Amino acid sequence: MPLTVNVRLLESGPTRIAGELAVDDFAADFTDPLVRFVSPMSYDIEVQRNGPDLAVTGKLSITLGCTCARCLKEFRSELGIPRFAALATFTGEEAVPKDGDIADLTPLLREDIFLGLPANPLCRPDCRGLARKAKARDSHLGVQPSDGSSPWGALDRLKL
Numbered sequence: 001m002p003l004t005v006n007v008r009l010l011e012s013g014p015t016r017i018a019g020e021l022a023v024d025d026f027a028a029d030f031t032d033p034l035v036r037f038v039s040p041m042s043y044d045i046e047v048q049r050n051g052p053d054l055a056v057t058g059k060l061s062i063t064l065g066c067t068c069a070r071c072l073k074e075f076r077s078e079l080g081i082p083r084f085a086a087l088a089t090f091t092g093e094e095a096v097p098k099d100g101d102i103a104d105l106t107p108l109l110r111e112d113i114f115l116g117l118p119a120n121p122l123c124r125p126d127c128r129g130l131a132r133k134a135k136a137r138d139s140h141l142g143v144q145p146s147d148g149s150s151p152w153g154a155l156d157r158l159k160l
């Protein structure tokens with residue numbers, strides 16, 4: 001079930017909604033080699049009218065299953081957005097879906113959760129990875145300091 005609100009009912013005042021969004025309802029097509037969603041998204045939000053828009057504030061959280069980008073260890077991580085705030089508009093490119101009086105807020109929550117995902121998950125901040133690979137990487141970068149590719153490209157080649 002997507003997260004929907006009845007816009008007409010909001011005319012009498014703000015409403016608070018708490019619950020869970022199944023992964024299939026907001027991230028069915030999400031794939032990432034290092035990050036997976038291993039719990040539903042929990043939300044506790046307040047929705048109120050803001051002119052023609054809806055102001056949505058509250059908190060979101062979800063459990064991630066991650067693979068450390070340095071040592072490949074599997075670990076879990078809580079992604080929390082304690083001060084979620086977004087504006088749902090019904091016109092333009094950022095418009096949220098609306099069917100009659102029923103607005104679907106799922107894309108708003110999805111966007112902030114996706115923005116909060118770690119691009120480079122680490123099992124701990126000072127993870128040194130696999131020692132021998134780290135050495136190989138340093139010498140590799142030393143030999144080819146300016147071959148025009150990004151450092152990430154060099155890292156990717158080393159993973160082979």
Ligand SMILES: [Zn+2]
Nearest residue numbers: 068071123127
């Ligand atoms: Zn690690």
